[in-house]
Amino acid sequence: MRRLLLCCCGLIVLVSVSVAAQSSSASATTRTRASYDIDFIGPPLADRVMQQAKETYVVFGCAYCHGVTLTPRGEATDLTRSALVGSDTNGDRIVALLRAGIPQTAKLSPMPQFSDLSDRQLHDIARYIHYARQESRYRQLVDATLGAGDATAGKAQFDQQCASCHPDGLVGIARKYDAPTLRDRLLRPRGLADVQSFEVAALRDTKNAAARASHNHLLENYTPTNVANLVAYLSTR
Amino acid sequence: MTRREFGRVVVTTASAAVLGVRRSGAAVVEQAGGLAGRGSNRSIVGGVQFGLQPFCYHDLAMTPENRATLVQRLVQNGMGMVELHATWVEPRFAAPGVSAEAAREKLRAWRAGSSVDHCRIVKKEFDEAGIEIFTYYVNIDDRYTDAEIDAVFAGAKALGARGCIGSQGLDVTRRVAQFPGRHGMFVGVHNHDNLSDPDAINNEASFVKALGFSPDVRATLDTRHFTAANGDCIDFLQKYHERVSSVHLGDRRKNNGRSAPFGEGDAPLIEVLQLIRDNKWPIVVLLEFEHGTLRPAVEEVQLMFDYCKRALS
Numbered sequence: 143m144r145r146l147l148l149c150c151c152g153l154i155v156l157v158s159v160s161v162a163a164q165s166s167s168a169s170a171t172t173r174t175r176a177s178y179d180i181d182f183i184g185p186p187l188a189d190r191v192m193q194q195a196k197e198t199y200v201v202f203g204c205a206y207c208h209g210v211t212l213t214p215r216g217e218a219t220d221l222t223r224s225a226l227v228g229s230d231t232n233g234d235r236i237v238a239l240l241r242a243g244i245p246q247t248a249k250l251s252p253m254p255q256f257s258d259l260s261d262r263q264l265h266d267i268a269r270y271i272h273y274a275r276q277e278s279r280y281r282q283l284v285d286a287t288l289g290a291g292d293a294t295a296g297k298a299q300f301d302q303q304c305a306s307c308h309p310d311g312l313v314g315i316a317r318k319y320d321a322p323t324l325r326d327r328l329l330r331p332r333g334l335a336d337v338q339s340f341e342v343a344a345l346r347d348t349k350n351a352a353a354r355a356s357h358n359h360l361l362e363n364y365t366p367t368n369v370a371n372l373v374a375y376l377s378t379r
Numbered sequence: 380m381t382r383r384e385f386g387r388v389v390v391t392t393a394s395a396a397v398l399g400v401r402r403s404g405a406a407v408v409e410q411a412g413g414l415a416g417r418g419s420n421r422s423i424v425g426g427v428q429f430g431l432q433p434f435c436y437h438d439l440a441m442t443p444e445n446r447a448t449l450v451q452r453l454v455q456n457g458m459g460m461v462e463l464h465a466t467w468v469e470p471r472f473a474a475p476g477v478s479a480e481a482a483r484e485k486l487r488a489w490r491a492g493s494s495v496d497h498c499r500i501v502k503k504e505f506d507e508a509g510i511e512i513f514t515y516y517v518n519i520d521d522r523y524t525d526a527e528i529d530a531v532f533a534g535a536k537a538l539g540a541r542g543c544i545g546s547q548g549l550d551v552t553r554r555v556a557q558f559p560g561r562h563g564m565f566v567g568v569h570n571h572d573n574l575s576d577p578d579a580i581n582n583e584a585s586f587v588k589a590l591g592f593s594p595d596v597r598a599t600l601d602t603r604h605f606t607a608a609n610g611d612c613i614d615f616l617q618k619y620h621e622r623v624s625s626v627h628l629g630d631r632r633k634n635n636g637r638s639a640p641f642g643e644g645d646a647p648l649i650e651v652l653q654l655i656r657d658n659k660w661p662i663v664v665l666l667e668f669e670h671g672t673l674r675p676a677v678e679e680v681q682l683m684f685d686y687c688k689r690a691l692s
Contacts, residue, residue, distance in 0.1 A: 179675040182438040203671035
């Protein structure tokens with residue numbers, strides 16, 4: 143009887159160890175996410191919904207020509223400079239183009255059509271393109287030498303693009319920030335610095351979301367010259 | 380024999396007569412003989428020679444500095460043959476303060492002066508890994524002088540390549556066609572799916588024009604682009620297999636559709652592989668993918684290669 147009890151205890155210990163080992167192995171696999179090319183795609187983004195959009199962009203082959211970070215290969219269009227992307231709102235132009243492709247072209251390989259993708263997948267691609275363009279444009283503008291700028295041209299631009307949301311004309315802002323900081327705040331206002339989240343919890347945040355969308359749209363289309371002009375104008379406020 | 384099959388035989392015979400297809404061309408003999416003589420090559424499956432178009436390694440810039448990594452990855456993927464783009468081989472002369480034209484002139488001079496010796500050294504790197512350079516990919520254009528084109532072929536020969544291929548259009552192909560014969564090589568023409576450019580090689584008719592320029596012109600049939608341009612790969616191979624040096628094997632959807640993982644597009648990949656195997660055609664199958672994947676490229680290439688092995692098992 144005693145021998146039988148010892149055998150049973152031994153068996154229980156063996157099974158427990160085996161289950162624990164399997165469980166540990168499963169969680170390790172989940173953590174490392176096998177078959178994800180981190181060197182090519184980059185580390186996963188903090189916003190899981192944006193990460194999903196990025197993966198859609200990669201999985202359907204956009205990255206092959208246009209690059210994961212929008213650095214194009216060969217004859218592909220540079221999406222950080224594309225006027226169509228710059229004028230797109232919520233995928234209205236990008237999605238239409240993805241559905242049709244560009245069969246008539248002087249390039250060797252026409253842009254393919256993606257009409258078999260779902261509406262959601264196409265919008266995911268558009269969403270990631272905007273995100274990557276904003277990231278790229280931000281880096282380019284922050285790395286550029288900040289020129290002297292033309293305050294008069296900056297005022298005209300402010301009146302046209304900024305005054306409707308900032309009717310006070312941001313009076314006093316020059317006392318708070320020096321020129322490089324002003325530029326940074328202009329490109330990424332501190333209150334809106336986080337990446338726009340598309341997670342359910344963020345859907346209530348409509349005011350900030352609208353402001354962020356506005357600033358991001360401007361960011362995607364700024365040039366070093368008009369940033370310098372705006373900074374020159376705001377430095378007088 | 381179905382009506383369609385009968386039609387193919389008739390058309391094949393007629394097309395062969397029009398194109399002056401002959402097996403006695405130096406390039407064809409060399410290609411067939413070469414395939415038979417390399418029993419130890421790692422990537423022969425069911426008698427079909429496989430190789431890789433290393434565009435597949437999307438994350439790896441095609442530079443001389445990355446050549447050692449390329450060789451390492453080819454070995455990892457069990458590839459005994461490669462189509463090598465010139466940028467893996469040639470030095471870059473572009474540098475700060477050097478104009479584009481000056482850099483281009485330096486490259487031209489290098490090709491004429493040092494390329495053959497350099498290519499012999501590069502060949503050794505691949506030889507030591509058991510990898511044969513099947514073709515040398517160079518996009519020759521109007522800016523190439525005759526001497527330069529000749530030097531490109533000489534360099535390619537020193538690499539052990541049997542031909543030079545590129546995405547040049549019809550006009551350039553007509554001019555280049557006179558050069559490979561001097562080196563016992565061929566020039567390969569590669570199709571894309573641009574149906575709006577009259578100079579582009581994009582369908583059967585444009586291939587036929589290009590093949591008509593010289594017996595030394597060979598077709599590199601890209602199954603992805605041919606399918607996207609609504610061409611019939613099987614029909615093309617049945618008609619012109621004697622003039623096809625290789626296929627770029629990949630999948631795409633019809634009607635200028637997107638690239639897709641193997642088996643998810645409209646390209647008849649399994650049928651192409653079995654056709655080459657069953658007829659014992661000396662057509663090299665170069666794997667190539669432009670579809671997206673989250674996997675590392677080496678892993679994706681392995682999946683593609685495994686798909687082909689299953690198709691031929």
